[in-house]
Amino acid sequence: MVTPPAEHGPSFALFKSERGAIYDGLKRRAKVLQDGLNAIEGISCQDIEGAMYAFPSLTISKGAEKKAKEMKVPADEYWCIRLVEEHGIVCVPGSGFGQKKGTYHFRITVLPPDDMLQDCISRIKTFHDAFTAEFS
Numbered sequence: 001m002v003t004p005p006a007e008h009g010p011s012f013a014l015f016k017s018e019r020g021a022i023y024d025g026l027k028r029r030a031k032v033l034q035d036g037l038n039a040i041e042g043i044s045c046q047d048i049e050g051a052m053y054a055f056p057s058l059t060i061s062k063g064a065e066k067k068a069k070e071m072k073v074p075a076d077e078y079w080c081i082r083l084v085e086e087h088g089i090v091c092v093p094g095s096g097f098g099q100k101k102g103t104y105h106f107r108i109t110v111l112p113p114d115d116m117l118q119d120c121i122s123r124i125k126t127f128h129d130a131f132t133a134e135f136s
Helices: 012-038 062-070 075-087 114-134
Strands: 104-109
Touching: 012 114, 062 075, 062 114, 075 104, 075 114
Parallel strands: none
Antiparallel strands: none
16 A cells, blocks of 8 residues: 555554455465475475465475476476466466476465465375375
């Protein structure tokens, strides 16, 4: 918001309350996402601060790297494609952000409502566990 209501104006209290609720919700969902991703073996998420996205790192096996190479896509892109095809969760592969060679990441938002975010984390775990087992 470029010009919030004046501090002592009639709508300031409502503005402050609504803004606080939005910020609190974003912080809460960021923490839930961060903790949920960190609980998945092979996924590591740094603290989410000041953004609406997490950018966790992925451990991807040599077998999955080989399959991605056959598909002519970076391994994290292959992971993201499979995630959306199998579980309907859209993430952006880290390879699109110029990540360090030999590392893998994905970007995911904190914006879904709480119940949807919990379901999303659960489906990411189910997917990543199966994906890892497939290429072990």
